[in-house]
Structures are given as structure tokens and as C-alpha cells.
Amino acid sequence: xxKKSMQSVEPSVINNFDLIRICAALQVVFRHLxxxxxxxxxxxxxxxxxxxxxxxxxxxxxxxxxxxxxxFERNSNHLKKYFINRFLRIYPALWAxxxxxxxxxxxxxxxxxxxxxxxxxxxxxxxxxxxxQFWTPEFLKFWGEGSPNASLWTICVELQFYFLIPILFxxxxxxxxxKLWILFFLFLSSMIFNAWTSTFGREDLIYKLGFxxxxxxxxxxMFGVFAYNxxxxxxxxxxxxxxxxxxxxxxxxxxFRNKIDIELNDYHLKSFYKILFIMLLNxxxxxxxxxxxxxxxxxLNGQDLSYGIYIYHMVIIxxxxxxxxxxxxxxxxxxFLMILSSAALSWFLVEKNALKLKNKKTG
Numbered sequence: 001x002x003k004k005s006m007q008s009v010e011p012s013v014i015n016n017f018d019l020i021r022i023c024a025a026l027q028v029v030f031r032h033l034x035x036x037x038x039x040x041x042x043x044x045x046x047x048x049x050x051x052x053x054x055x056x057x058x059x060x061x062x063x064x065x066x067x068x069x070x071x072f073e074r075n076s077n078h079l080k081k082y083f084i085n086r087f088l089r090i091y092p093a094l095w096a097x098x099x100x101x102x103x104x105x106x107x108x109x110x111x112x113x114x115x116x117x118x119x120x121x122x123x124x125x126x127x128x129x130x131x132x133q134f135w136t137p138e139f140l141k142f143w144g145e146g147s148p149n150a151s152l153w154t155i156c157v158e159l160q161f162y163f164l165i166p167i168l169f170x171x172x173x174x175x176x177x178x179k180l181w182i183l184f185f186l187f188l189s190s191m192i193f194n195a196w197t198s199t200f201g202r203e204d205l206i207y208k209l210g211f212x213x214x215x216x217x218x219x220x221x222m223f224g225v226f227a228y229n230x231x232x233x234x235x236x237x238x239x240x241x242x243x244x245x246x247x248x249x250x251x252x253x254x255x256f257r258n259k260i261d262i263e264l265n266d267y268h269l270k271s272f273y274k275i276l277f278i279m280l281l282n283x284x285x286x287x288x289x290x291x292x293x294x295x296x297x298x299x300l301n302g303q304d305l306s307y308g309i310y311i312y313h314m315v316i317i318x319x320x321x322x323x324x325x326x327x328x329x330x331x332x333x334x335x336f337l338m339i340l341s342s343a344a345l346s347w348f349l350v351e352k353n354a355l356k357l358k359n360k361k362t363g
Contacts, residue, residue: 065224
């Protein structure tokens with residue numbers, strides 16, 4: 001029998017992480033549609049600021065740190081199983097989305113740009129199939145907002161974290177006495193790296209490489225890893241305490257919002273206020289996961305549309321941009337319905353079947 005860790009109380013398997021993920025995915029969609037939009041209505045702008053206070057990508061990273069480390073610990077003796085599970089969770093749906101994206105690109109390519117750059121297009125496809133989702137060749141920038149599916153850059157970062165987890169798990173268990181120092185070192189080093197890359201311009205190579213490097217976002221993951229590893233010590237501050245954390249978090253966010261400087265696609269830590277914001281955000285998210293723990297099951301009933309929402313939303317938004325369809329409120333409602341429909345099809349036709357295959361292949 002596998003020896004249990006010193007942690008006497010494990011996190012509850014009944015939690016709201018699925019609900020958090022779908023909210024994070026919808027927040028990303030909202031951000032891409034409404035970030036630069038002024039509603040000319042104070043109440044609607046207030047609601048907009050509330051939604052923007054929970055940035056989806058950092059939430060995804062923090063949740064991944066908690067859940068993926070937890071998952072690996074349960075299967076740490078089966079490294080092959082771990083990687084097969086990760087592969088089947090990410091790639092089948094991603095490849096299906098890529099196939100649809102390719103069809104849309106060919107339909108929209110009225111000037112034959114793709115055929116004129118066919119070799120480079122095939123290289124781009126290989127990148128999309130593997131781990132270079134962040135790269136868009138110049139000739140493809142004719143489509144939509146300048147990239148067929150720009151949001152997929154996070155896949156590369158997530159994959160880096162998947163490969164880091166076994167190494168991190170080994171270090172923590174090999175040097176148990178220094179576990180806290182290992183976690184803190186990685187956490188702090190990532191923050192320093194993040195602050196350093198923020199000093200470069202967007203066109204500098206270091207900035208671009210940093211943007212898709214795990215080191216720039218590792219502190220998010222490490223917060224989740226820390227929360228899991230020390231759950232027995234911190235659960236009293238988080239479990240069932242969501243309303244306390246949200247009462248602390250939201251007023252501080254609204255008061256210091258201008259100092260936090262949350263810009264679109266800017267995840268740099270440029271001030272103490274931004275660091276405080278991230279720490280409170282992470283604590284609030286983890287607290288929500290374990291407050292009214294059956295809420296996710298009641299609302300979603302085990303259906304997880306979050307990944308589909310995330311990988312399809314920019315494909316659909318780009319169609320509207322490419323064909324100059326105005327982003328009026330009725331059209332935005334249509335966009336949301338198309339995104340949800342695509343996510344549902346992805347879940348029921350691709351992702352659920354992949355999960356069944358995962359169980360067959362890995363036991």
C-alpha cells in the first residue's frame with residue numbers, strides 16, 4: 001500500500017473547480033469582447049470592472065497548480081499514465097479545433113495567400129499540433145485580429161508546467177525538510193523573472209520569449225501547488241470562507257484599480273499593488289473552490305465546457321472581425337451562443353470520448 005503523506009486532511013474531491021474553470025473561460029471571452037468598450041452607463045461599467053477583476057488566465061494557472069500536482073501525487077508511480085492523461089485532456093479537442101480553423105482559413109482566403117505560402121502554412125500546422133501554438137507567420141496575419149487563434153499561447157505554458165510537475169514532485173519528496181524553501185524559491189524567482197521581462201519592449205526577443213515561458217507565470221502555479229501541499233495548515237483560512245475573502249478582495253481591487261494597471265494581455269507584476277492583487281485573487285479563488293462545495297455539481301452536473309469555450313472563442317470572434325460584422329449587443333449574444341454551442345459539441349463529441357479512452361488506456 002502506498003504510504004500516505006504527512007498531510008492528514010486532503011482537499012475534498014467534491015469542490016467547485018469545474019465551475020471556476022468555466023467562469024474563467026467566460027471571463028476571457030468577456031475581456032476580449034468588452035475590455036475597450038464603454039457602456040455609457042455607470043452600473044454596467046461597474047459590473048464590467050467586477051468581471052475584469054477576476055482575470056481568467058491567471059485563475060487557470062493557479063487552479064492548474066493545485067489540481068495537476070494533486071493528480072500527479074495520486075499517480076506518482078505511473079509516469080506514463082500521467083503523461084497519457086495530460087495528452088488526452090489537451091490534444092484531441094485542440095486538434096479538432098485546429099481542423100475547423102484550417103477549413104475556416106481556406107474559405108476566407110480569397111486571395112490565395114495560403115497556397116502561395118503552403119510550406120510555411122504546413123510548418124504552422126505542425127506547430128499548432130505540438131507546442132508552438134503562440135507562433136503566427138506573417139502571411140496568416142491577414143485573418144481576423146491578426147492571428148487565427150491567439151488565445152492558444154497558454155497551451156504552451158500549460159504544457160511546460162506538466163513537464164515540470166514530476167521534477168518538482170521529486171525535489172519536494174527528495175528534500176522534504178526544504179519543501180517550503182523549494183516552493184518559495186520557485187515562487188520568488190518567477191516573480192523576479194516576470195518583473196525583469198516587463199522592462200523590455202514588446203518587440204524585444206526577451207519579452208516575446210518570456211511571454212510564452214513558464215518562468216513568467218510560475219508563481220501562479222506555485223500558489224496552487226503551495227495551497228495543495230499545505231492544505232492541512234491553511235484550510236481553516238480558506239474552506240467555507242469565500243464571502244470573507246471576496247469582501248476583502250473586491251473593495252481593495254476597486255479602490256486600487258488604477259494602480260494595479262490591468263492591461264489587456266499584460267500579466268507583468270509592475271507594482272506592489274499588482275502583487276497584492278494577485279495574492280488576494282488566488283486566495284479568493286481557492287476559497288471559492290471549497291465553499292458550498294457541491295455548487296459546481298448542481299450547476300454543471302459534471303459537464304466541463306471550459307476548455308471548449310477557451311479554444312473556440314477567438315475562432316468565432318475572428319469570423320465576425322474578418323467579415324466586418326459589427327459588435328452590436330445582438331451580435332455579441334450570437335457570439336456567446338456560438339461559443340457555447342461549439343464548446344458543447346467539443347465536450348460531448350470529442351472531450352468526453354477522449355476521457356473514456358483515457359480510462360481504458362490508463363486504467
